[in-house]
Amino acid sequence: xxxxxxxxxxxxTKKFDPTKEVPExxxxxxxxxxxxxxxxxxxxxxxxxxxxxxxxxxxxxDASYGQExxxxxxxxxxxxxxxxxxxxxxxxxxxxxxxxxxxxxxELEDQKSRIMSSVSSxxxxxxxxxxxxxxxxxxxxxxxxxxxxxIDACPMGGFEPEKYNHMLGLKxxxxxxxxxxxxxxxxxxxxxxxxxxxxxDLDDIVELRYS
Amino acid sequence: xxxxxxxxxxxxTKKFDPTKEVPExxxxxxxxxxxxxxxxxxxxxxxxxxxxxxxxxxxxxDASYGQExxxxxxxxxxxxxxxxxxxxxxxxxxxxxxxxxxxxxxELEDQKSRIMSSVSSxxxxxxxxxxxxxxxxxxxxxxxxxxxxxIDACPMGGFEPEKYNHMLGLKxxxxxxxxxxxxxxxxxxxxxxxxxxxxxDLDDIVELRYS
Numbered sequence: 001x002x003x004x005x006x007x008x009x010x011x012x013t014k015k016f017d018p019t020k021e022v023p024e025x026x027x028x029x030x031x032x033x034x035x036x037x038x039x040x041x042x043x044x045x046x047x048x049x050x051x052x053x054x055x056x057x058x059x060x061x062d063a064s065y066g067q068e069x070x071x072x073x074x075x076x077x078x079x080x081x082x083x084x085x086x087x088x089x090x091x092x093x094x095x096x097x098x099x100x101x102x103x104x105x106x107e108l109e110d111q112k113s114r115i116m117s118s119v120s121s122x123x124x125x126x127x128x129x130x131x132x133x134x135x136x137x138x139x140x141x142x143x144x145x146x147x148x149x150x151i152d153a154c155p156m157g158g159f160e161p162e163k164y165n166h167m168l169g170l171k172x173x174x175x176x177x178x179x180x181x182x183x184x185x186x187x188x189x190x191x192x193x194x195x196x197x198x199x200x201d202l203d204d205i206v207e208l209r210y211s
Numbered sequence: 212x213x214x215x216x217x218x219x220x221x222x223x224t225k226k227f228d229p230t231k232e233v234p235e236x237x238x239x240x241x242x243x244x245x246x247x248x249x250x251x252x253x254x255x256x257x258x259x260x261x262x263x264x265x266x267x268x269x270x271x272x273d274a275s276y277g278q279e280x281x282x283x284x285x286x287x288x289x290x291x292x293x294x295x296x297x298x299x300x301x302x303x304x305x306x307x308x309x310x311x312x313x314x315x316x317x318e319l320e321d322q323k324s325r326i327m328s329s330v331s332s333x334x335x336x337x338x339x340x341x342x343x344x345x346x347x348x349x350x351x352x353x354x355x356x357x358x359x360x361x362i363d364a365c366p367m368g369g370f371e372p373e374k375y376n377h378m379l380g381l382k383x384x385x386x387x388x389x390x391x392x393x394x395x396x397x398x399x400x401x402x403x404x405x406x407x408x409x410x411x412d413l414d415d416i417v418e419l420r421y422s
Binding site: 003004007008010012028029031032033035036037038040042044046047048049050051052053054055056093096097100101129132133134135136137138139140141143144145148149155157168179195196197198199200202205206207208209210211 | 214215218219221223239240242243244246247248249251253255257258259260261262263264265266267304307308311312340343344345346347348349350351352354355356359360366368379390406407408409410411413416417418419420421422
């Protein structure tokens with residue numbers, strides 16, 4: 001199936017089949033894909049919380065304006081942004097890079113200084129919105145990775161982040177629930193799977209500036 | 212090639228081969244994939260500006276902190292967020308949906324009211340950050356679509372949006388350059404293609420909440 005077909009196949013699943021579970025090996029593949037997502041300066045200012053616990057999922061329904069798909073989904077993946085990226089994160093990134101590339105930390109000193117000087121010039125608000133933006137790149141990666149594996153997903157912004165932060169104990173770890181994806185397999189009763197995808201015409205959404 | 216291999220294959224290309232051009236049919240495929248990206252409420256609050264004009268690309272280098280890859284890339288894709296999504300956008304989306312699904316506008320009245328009531332409750336600032344977040348989902352989709360087609364890409368946040376807005380005449384159309392991707396083919400001189408990807412360990416970035 002071509003990439004365009006995969007994108008056509010996927011849709012924001014409204015109703016999952018509660019009897020079907022995504023195998024753990026496949027969940028791991030999705031998480032690996034998310035971990036390979038691009039991020040600004042490579043800093044990956046986020047964490048992925050995977051919920052597979054019917055009691056907790058039921059509680060999260062209340063924090064998601066009553067949307068039952070959170071309970072019916074096989075797993076719920078919460079992409080949580082770091083609320084304040086700082087020196088420790090940059091140092092951890094540089095250390096990890098040096099380790100993986102078998103380099104001396106000193107060889108990465110310029111890169112480290114460059115990132116430090118950018119990030120330290122940002123307001124706390126800017127750091128937070130920047131971290132949240134990176135979470136949305138991950139979401140784009142996840143949706144395609146799920147479609148590639150024929151796993152259904154519903155990306156969701158309709159939830160109360162503060163309640164999620166509380167229920168999942170995120171705030172005390174400097175994290176904020178930014179966006180979530182429920183994953184599983186579409187119920188045969190979900191009529192939305194038959195709906196024609198609504199998108200803008202290509203020549204409305206694209207503008208070419210060619211010489 | 213598996214999806215994970217594609218994600219491993221791609222990297223933020225630092226130096227493009229200036230003699231190689233991405234065929235237009237493939238650029239169109241990338242744009243179709245971007246147009247199929249998921250967006251909140253389906254509203255697609257953005258536009259894609261594709262630049263293939265060496266003079267304009269040279270000018271954009273100055274607005275990108277001198278990064279020559281903007282000039283050497285085959286094409287530069289600017290993902291521009293709408294600065295203020297409003298009733299007209301929602302009406303356009305509902306009309307398009309009704310047209311594509313061969314429905315009467317009246318059948319979509321509830322959906323329209325629901326979106327209207329959400330969006331109209333947001334501050335201008337919130338509308339803008341929301342629109343920008345959707346652009347990052349598109350970026351995630353684009354990077355994977357490019358890798359799928361063996362096209363190299365460099366996602367870039369390091370540019371001056373106001374200058375881009377001015378040079379591309381975006382502001383007067385209610386648009387703001389949010390994030391860009393230079394696309395083309397990696398130069399054999401780009402040493403970064405050989406660097407091991409630096410990513411966090413999976414058990415550091417993932418937290419499982421299983422019953």
